[in-house]
Amino acid sequence: MAEDGAVTVYNNSVITDAKKNPFSLKAGLTQMLRGGAIVEVTNAEQAKIAEEAGACCLIVSEPIHQGISRMPDPSLIKEIKRTVSIPIMARARVGHFVEAQILEAIGIDYIDESEALALADEGNFINKHNFRCPFVCGCQNLGESLSRIREGAAMIRIQGDLSGSGNVSKTVKNVRAVMGEIRILNNMDEDEVFAFSKNIRAPYDLVAQTKQMGRLPVVQFASGGIVTPADAALMMQLGCDGVFVASEIFDGSDPYKRVRGIIQAVRHYNDPHVLVETSSGLEDSMAGMNLSEDMIEQFAHGGV
Template sequence: MADDGAVTLYNNSALTDAKKNPFSIKAGLAQMLRGGAILEVSSVQQAKIAEEAGACSIMVSEPGLRQGIRRMPDPSLIKEIKRAVSIPLMARARVGHFVEAQILEAIGVDYIDESELLALADEDNFINKHNFRCPFICGCRNLGEALRRVREGAAMIRTQGEILGQGNVAETVKNVRNVMKEVRVLNNMDEDEVFAFAKKIAAPYDLVAQIKQMGRLPVVQFAAGGIVTPADAALMMQLGCDGIFVGSEVFDSADPYKRVRGIVQAVRHYNDPHVLVESSCGLEDSMAEPNLSEDRIEQFGRGGE
């Protein structure tokens, strides 16, 4: 251990030092995206459409890949898109793959995403996000999972739904409601019950107590998965999210700019039905993918057993 109290990890390539990598600054950078839509893009053209339509940030992903393992995008693609747009840029590192995160930070991305269930490099360990200057985004499906990621250093939580790009928002709604319900349950608890609740959800007690005091997560909470219409976006915001992620499937529509612009407007004016009407008009062109998975279709075919 060094004299100044910094713990050297990963062959001296990163330092855990609160003075050099303050979490408050990372959380503040994530707060800047609050009330916005983040678009997943895989080309410079899509990035420019997202920026023109009013996206608050873009997530660079591998082109032509919807299913299977999602690895870190080609650094040359990230650099090319970074030169083409002026809004903040995110890129994905596989869960636990701290070397991919080091590469992304060296490139100069604004945020690193470590939240895809299909992108595992380490099945047991997540990246120690306190080792990086760059803010991290991590996914969750319940409150305990969210708080474990925050303890590891995540500056933004995105409640994750379906990840196959099929436009099914039901899983996202389920998980968002689950997180919000657990927060409400915690708020109504007696102080003595908080210890048992923290143990039950396997979350750090100090963060659980902080949520009870604040009435919300200690970091911004976005929603992701199956959000392809303005109505979907407004639904997530009205359920209590701070913003949304939109998958690259929206670029499969006949007029991607109009669809993305409608979603952005719906996020900004989610409580105004008149704006939602205008944002939803003329978007009858559906996504190419089915809304239900084959398993769900087969289940309903058997009578919903």
């Protein structure tokens, strides 16, 4: 009877063999998204708009609701997969390897092990090497990002604000933190790298690889509060490979224009003339994505 237990199923049957799913292949699949925008959608209509606007990938999520936030309904993912031809990403709760198994089984292209959802396991992340599907994980500093890569993350999402307030300042802070730590690492002597890796609680081999490459070993996107073309271009100029755009971008009038503007800003982030064009005429449609007066007051008094 012991052979029929849950541990046996987990070890031998459900999770795929890590040797058959090399990390280099999954990292290569995420490289295909470089220089693009990943747009969050909650229905097939938004998915069509994002695809037509030029999104490199869609991340499917449930409409905002009260209670525990979990992975999206598989039927919603299947509907959107039938609607568009670009890659699809979906979120699983941190540590919830069964949600990841379900997402992989329905043919998802990328899985985001996301802290934006409720935590399933506070102490353990998913062993991402055991899946065919490339994983995306969030971080706020270099040590955290390299730890997620050691677990098998093939893309890093430098995460800022999760509230959907349109405040990009936390994202800028975290992107600068990661890039600043990499610059410090690049200027170190080889003998200092051991102590540095210990201080940031990251695997030495990945720290040494980051120093050699002068950047993270995998693709790095920015996420949180990116609602204008200028926000997107700022992330790219700070050193990111692309951006995540939340579903709030579809609120209000003419969502296609907003999504298209951000995507064009990502592609032409160093061309001020393109940025002028993509930023023009968005004042009315951005009105619903600004910080409220209560939140501005809260930030002014040191609130989060």
